[in-house]
Amino acid sequence: MYRFLLTPRWWGINVFVLLAIPFCIFMGSWQLSRFEDRMQDQQTVTDQAESGKREAARPLAELLPVDKATSGRLVTATGRYDRQLLVPDRELDDKAGYYVLTLLRTDGGKALPVVRGWLPGTPDPAKVPAAPTGEVTVTGALQASETPGSNGVSAQGGLPAGQTGAISAASLVNLVPYDVYDAWVTLSEADSGMTAVPAAAPADTGLDLKAFQNLGYTGEWFVFAGFVVFMWFRLLRREIEFLRDAELGLVPDEEPVAVDVGSK
Known part of the structure; x- marks a missing residue:
């Protein structure tokens, strides 16, 4: 009954599924890792800000150029x-x-x-x-x-x-x-009559809109992988049901083509 899986049509379907599922899982995992990296950056920035308040100030030249570690x-x-x-x-x-x-x-x-x-x-x-x-x-x-x-x-x-x-x-x-x-x-302390401006987090760090976009893309890729598996099983079940119906003679025959004998 399952010999139809070896037909060219099903070979194409099976190859697509075998390639699509790992690709979706890989992309979903990559997006998840991007979200986790941003969470880690957020924690690093928070810890750095707290430790920076306790550390003694250093000469400017020692911390240039500015990066995530020195910002x-x-x-x-x-x-x-x-x-x-x-x-x-x-x-x-x-x-x-x-x-x-x-x-x-x-x-x-x-x-x-x-x-x-x-x-x-x-x-x-x-x-x-x-x-x-x-x-x-x-x-x-x-x-x-x-x-x-x-x-x-x-x-x-x-x-x-x-x-x-x-x-x-x-x-x-x-x-x-x-x-x-x-x-x-x-x-750190503004001049007289002004308010001190707090330090900003480095670019591309923290739980900003991009971070939640990465989390959303993660869900989309994993859902798409599940959808591919669902559709494969649905096609398989439909093909098996069609073959069983054919064996039981439940598949309707093609309607005969009407011929106008009087016209010949």
């Missing part, structure tokens, strides 16, 4: 404040406001972008406290350069003079006549 760590840098810019459209505690960004000229000639704090409302240079003069040593959380258009960072152009949409070396190097570090620092 959020406390650093120190010494220099003199120079050009000041405002970063609009930044929320803090669900309130609209802006960052106060001041470039710190270090001994090496490069400038380190330093977020001195956050103020509510629309950017207004008249409301911003003046930066300290003379040589200063700042302490804050190290952050990677932002990418316009991602993680809530504005990608709009044409901002007024004295403003920048993203805190990144690529954006700032066009506004100042000196090199800028490919990183920035948010002060």
Whole structure:
């Protein structure tokens, strides 16, 4: 009865099933591993943030370039404040406001972008406290350069003079006549009259929308693997029932073709 499985039609069906099921399981497992990696990254970032609060700040040069392991760590840098810019459209505690960004000229000639704090409302240079003069040593959380258009960072152009949409070396190097570090620092304690900006998690970490998309894709691939198995058994059962009906003579014969004898 099962000799029909050796027909060319069923050979094609069987090969498809044998290839589709492992492929679906592999893709589902890969998506699940991506979700687990993001969960692990979230835990690592949380542990790193807690340990960073207890660790002593280290010199900036020791933690560059910024990566997932160094993002959020406390650093120190010494220099003199120079050009000041405002970063609009930044929320803090669900309130609209802006960052106060001041470039710190270090001994090496490069400038380190330093977020001195956050103020509510629309950017207004008249409301911003003046930066300290003379040589200063700042302490804050190290952050990677932002990418316009991602993680809530504005990608709009044409901002007024004295403003920048993203805190990144690529954006700032066009506004100042000196090199800028490919990183920035948010002060642990904001300057007078401003609110400290908390450190952000590194990009592609945490339980964000992408993480739950990976979890959803995991379920889809495993469901599709089950659907392939279900359809194979359904086709098999239908073929067996058809053969049994044929053996019992329950399969209707083809209707005879009517011939008009009188016309011949």
